[in-house]
């Protein structure tokens with residue numbers, strides 16, 4: 001991990017904690033953050049209906065992320081919410097293009113690019129996700145697939161906006177499977193992504209953090225984070241308990 005970039009760990013609570021659990025976990029997280037000494041940035045992404053409670057419980061000490069957003073400002077989009085709605089709640093980050101959204105809800109590269117652009121336009125910080133499936137990896141297409149996903153995102157980001165962008169490399173075969181990428185596999189793709197960042201954003205690319213995601217746990221985080229181009233983690237299952245997320249964050253410190 002580059003010493004120039006403060007590592008960033010975000011918990012993705014997916015469709016789990018409701019209001020009471022969100023409040024309890026955030027209170028526990030806030031209490032534990034001090035021990036990290038500010039050496040790592042931490043955020044959590046609760047269920048959409050719990051975002052307001054989350055912002056309230058965090059008391060400005062833990063940034064809150066949304067798991068998704070619509071790219072339109074307003075309109076006839078039943079069941080959706082906009083960047084402005086999230087910003088109004090005090091939400092700071094928004095995850096876009098998570099592989100579950102790509103696989104189950106039709107979020108293609110064009111939609112992910114529009115969501116990234118909408119987030120930047122509306123003052124939120126996008127965490128844009130990319131990653132290959134097992135079949136794509138086994139077919140030798142990892143870099144072609146990830147490259148296409150990353151290029152679609154970077155096509156809508158200006159160099160001056162680099163500081164507001166986070167990317168997350170999440171191999172689909174590693175998500176929720178207990179089978180994390182090896183540190184070498186992660187570093188190989190992260191170095192490739194960093195090359196693309198430089199190609200599109202020039203020297204400003206140096207500030208963009210690229211998280212690894214996919215079965216990150218307290219006992220494998222340190223090895224993954226020791227890789228020079230891995231700048232933190234997007235954590236699903238292991239983020240549901242505050243203690244576990246804090247242990248991962250502690251392992252990500254430089």
Ligand code: PGA
Nearest residue numbers: 175176214215235236237
């Ligand atoms: P996991 O999920 O940590 O449970 O594998 C990661 C993610 O989907 O962001």
